[in-house]
Amino acid sequence: MTVFKTVLGAGAALAMSAVAALAEPGLIIDLGGKFDKSFNEAAYNGAQRWVKETGGSYIETELQSEAQREQNMRKMAERGANPIVVLGFANASTLERVAPDYPDTNFAIIDMVVDQPNVLSIVFAEHEGSYLVGMLAGMKTQTKTVGFIGGMDIPLIRKFACGYVQGVKAVDPSIRVIQNMTGTTPAAWNDPVKGAELARAQIAQGADVIYAAAGGTGVGVLQAAADAGIYSIGVDSNQNYMHPGSVLTSMVKRVDNAVYNVFKAGTEGTFKPGFLLMNLANDGVGYALDEYNAALITDEMKAAVEDAKAKIIAGEIKVHDYMSDDSCPVE
Structure with missing residues (x-):
């Protein structure tokens, strides 16, 4: 009987390890859709790169x-996905509840x-x-007025805005920065019509470079800027291609690398819970320079x-993080 139990136990262990080895990673795309040309699409592209490779x-x-946040998270865990990547700050409280119920499932949350x-x-x-794209805006403006259009009015987007203003002001403290947020609900991430309206209003006030950190809403900002013959700055994904010669640059946020690395680590058995900061030093963020904006x-x-990038990495330039104290030293 003892021998039988031992053999049975070994067989079960092998079966379980085989299942673990075959576990597929999971990706929960946030509101706004996977083809938002920005944050969600960057995540999707990272997953697709992993599939291709x-x-x-x-x-x-x-x-x-x-209403689907918790339901989708639990369903994916119950389907055996491991690790599971969830996108965006809005999933934090849900993941706090869900993760303890699935202790053998690894999760990664972005933002x-x-x-x-x-x-x-x-x-x-x-x-x-x-900060870096703010410097480019400050050096490019002819009107000494630039703009920022955020998506949902949350500290994370204020963090984008504050860094941008600091970069602009580093070039010329007299440059005016007009700031607008699209809304206070998640709908603010996917409202290109509202984005275009806000962009036109800023253009009417003299803005000739506008940075959009607004997910799918930014598509409307970039279109309005192109229509008006001024410059825009894209976000998250490299959006330079969308309006060649009009998009000055894009603040790339390598969400694609984050998803790719989580999938890779999960399937190779090297996934490590904890905390990861992606910054200029490890190419987690940056500015896009390619054939579509090289002439600009x-x-x-x-x-x-x-030069500024090197000094930020070295600690010689300190860029204030809005989320550290919910304030920005420059406006």
Whole structure:
């Protein structure tokens, strides 16, 4: 009987390890859709890169409403996805509840910190990347007026705005920065019509460069800027291609790398819960320079930004993080 139990136990253990080895990672796309050309799409692209390089497959679901957050998270865990990547600050409280119920499932959350033993929290130094594109805006403006259009009015988006203003003011403290937020609900991430309206209002006030940190809403901002013959700055994904010659640059936030690395670590058995900061030093954020905007960025502009980048990494330039104290030293 003892021998039988031992053999049975060994067989069960092998079966369980085989299941674990075959576990597919999961990705929960946030509100706004996976083809928002910004945050969600960057995550999707990272997952697709992993598929292309490994031949693996993953489980994906898209949120259609706030009410689906917990339901989708639990369903994905129950389907056996491991690790599971959830996108955005709005998932934090849900993950705090869900993660303890699935202790053998690893989770990663992007843009928020969840202190659970099976969760990797990935955050970005958006203020650092925004500082660099702010410098480019400050060097490019002819009217000494630039704009910022955020999505949902939350501390995270204020963090983008504050970094941007600091970069602009580093070039010329007299430059005016007009700031607008799209709304106070998640609908603010996917309202390109409102984005275009806000952009036109800023253009009417003299803005000739507008930075959009607003998810899918930013598509309307970039379109309105192109229509008016002024410059825009994209966000998260490299959006330079959308309006060549009009998009000055994009503040790239490597959400794609974050998702790719989580999937890779999960399937290779190297996933480690904890905390990860993606910043200028590890190429977690930056500014996009390619064939679509190369003619817009002079050698002098690039040199100035690269110098600032090196000084931020070295700690010689301190970019204030709005989320550290809910304030910005410059406006």
